[in-house]
Amino acid sequence: MAPRDLIDIDRIFMEPAVADYPRGREILSRFPNAERIAVPSHWNIPELHGNEGSVEDWVRIKRSTLVLGVKKGLAMRPNGRSAHFIAPSTSNGCAMACAYCYVPRRKGFSNPISLFVNVEAVSAAIARHAAKQGPLPEPDQIDEAAWVYDLGENGDLSVDAMICDTVRDLVGLFRTLPNAKGSFATKAVNRDLLAYDPQGRTRIRFSLMPAPIARVVDVRTAPIRERIAAIDDFVAAGYEVHVNFSPVILYEGWEADWAELFAEIDGSISDAAKAQLKCEIIMLTHNAGLHEVNLGWHPKAEALLWRPDIQETKRSEGGGDNLRYRTGWKGKWLTRFKVLLAEHLPYCRVRYAF
Structure with missing residues (x-):
C-alpha cells in the first residue's frame, strides 16, 4: 500500500500547545492545506470517540484524520513479557484497521493516528530511566544483555514515520543507551527506516x-509476503528483527496454513536473518464491544474472530468482556502450534507465548 493510499490528511484535531513544539510545527507544515480544529484534549473529541455513526466512515477517517497532542504521563510501566518496560507512547491509534485491534475498545471506533509532539520529553524520560537501571543482571526471555523498552504499544511506528521524524529520533536515542534497546511491532513496511542506522x-x-x-x-496493512521479504533488508540495515505470530486465529485448516507460512519464511530469509530470529506467539483475544462495532463495518472478519463455540468470556482488568479460547483447549492448541514451529523453523526460539 502506497503512503498516500494509507494516509491523505485533510483534517487535524490539535491541542492548543501543539504549535509551541518543533515537532508540532514540523507536522503542521507537512499538511498545510488540512483543516485545523482546536480541541482541549486528544482524549476528548466527541466527533471521533464514542461516535457510533463513524463506523460507516471507518476507513475514510483512518486515512484523512490526524490528532496532535502533548503527552502528559511519562512513566515507564513494567511489562516482563515482550519487553521489560512499556515506554511512554509517542502515538496512539493507527491508519491501519485490523479487525481484532484492542485500541478501539479504549478510545472509540475508528481511532485514527494521534501523535504526541513533545518527543524530547519522552526521550529524556527513557534515558533517565535506563540510566537508573544499570546493566541487565542476567539474560532472560526478553533479551540476553539489554533492558528492552516497547515503543509502540498503542500504534504502529512504521506508519508514524511516514508523517514525522519521531521514530528516527527514538532509534537515534537507543544508539546512545548502551544498556537498553527499543522495540516495536509492525504490520507495515516503511523502507525509510532502513536509513535510520x-x-x-x-x-x-x-x-x-x-x-x-x-x-x-489485517485491513490496510502490508501483504504478508512483503513483510517477509523485508526481513533480510532490515537485518542488513542493523535492526534486530524478530517476528510476532499474532494473533493466532483458530479455524478449520489452521495448521496447514501456518505450516505453509513457516515454509515460506524458511525459504525466503537469509542465514544471517535465521541466526538471530526469535518470535512471540499470541493467541487471539476478542472483545464483545469490538464485535458489535465490527458488525457495523466488517462482518466478514467476525466469522473468524467471534467463535463462542470454542471461546469463553473473561472479564478484563478494564471491565470489558473479552473472549479467549477455552482454558485447557487453548493450552493444547498452543502446544500444537509450537510443535509445528519447531518442525519447520527449528532455529526460531520462542521468546514469549500466550
Missing part, C-alpha cells in the same frame, strides 16, 4: 499470520 539497538517485530486470513482481518 539503529546499530543493533532497535528491535523491529514483523507481525505475521497466514496470508488468506490476513487478507480478511
Whole structure:
C-alpha cells in the first residue's frame, strides 16, 4: 500500500500547545492545506470517540484524520513479557484497521493516528530511566544483555514515520543507551527506516499470520509476503528483527496454513536473518464491544474472530468482556502450534507465548 493510499490528511484535531513544539510545527507544515480544529484534549473529541455513526466512515477517517497532542504521563510501566518496560507512547491509534485491534475498545471506533509532539520529553524520560537501571543482571526471555523498552504499544511506528521524524529520533536515542534497546511491532513496511542506522539497538517485530486470513482481518496493512521479504533488508540495515505470530486465529485448516507460512519464511530469509530470529506467539483475544462495532463495518472478519463455540468470556482488568479460547483447549492448541514451529523453523526460539 502506497503512503498516500494509507494516509491523505485533510483534517487535524490539535491541542492548543501543539504549535509551541518543533515537532508540532514540523507536522503542521507537512499538511498545510488540512483543516485545523482546536480541541482541549486528544482524549476528548466527541466527533471521533464514542461516535457510533463513524463506523460507516471507518476507513475514510483512518486515512484523512490526524490528532496532535502533548503527552502528559511519562512513566515507564513494567511489562516482563515482550519487553521489560512499556515506554511512554509517542502515538496512539493507527491508519491501519485490523479487525481484532484492542485500541478501539479504549478510545472509540475508528481511532485514527494521534501523535504526541513533545518527543524530547519522552526521550529524556527513557534515558533517565535506563540510566537508573544499570546493566541487565542476567539474560532472560526478553533479551540476553539489554533492558528492552516497547515503543509502540498503542500504534504502529512504521506508519508514524511516514508523517514525522519521531521514530528516527527514538532509534537515534537507543544508539546512545548502551544498556537498553527499543522495540516495536509492525504490520507495515516503511523502507525509510532502513536509513535510520539503529546499530543493533532497535528491535523491529514483523507481525505475521497466514496470508488468506490476513487478507480478511489485517485491513490496510502490508501483504504478508512483503513483510517477509523485508526481513533480510532490515537485518542488513542493523535492526534486530524478530517476528510476532499474532494473533493466532483458530479455524478449520489452521495448521496447514501456518505450516505453509513457516515454509515460506524458511525459504525466503537469509542465514544471517535465521541466526538471530526469535518470535512471540499470541493467541487471539476478542472483545464483545469490538464485535458489535465490527458488525457495523466488517462482518466478514467476525466469522473468524467471534467463535463462542470454542471461546469463553473473561472479564478484563478494564471491565470489558473479552473472549479467549477455552482454558485447557487453548493450552493444547498452543502446544500444537509450537510443535509445528519447531518442525519447520527449528532455529526460531520462542521468546514469549500466550
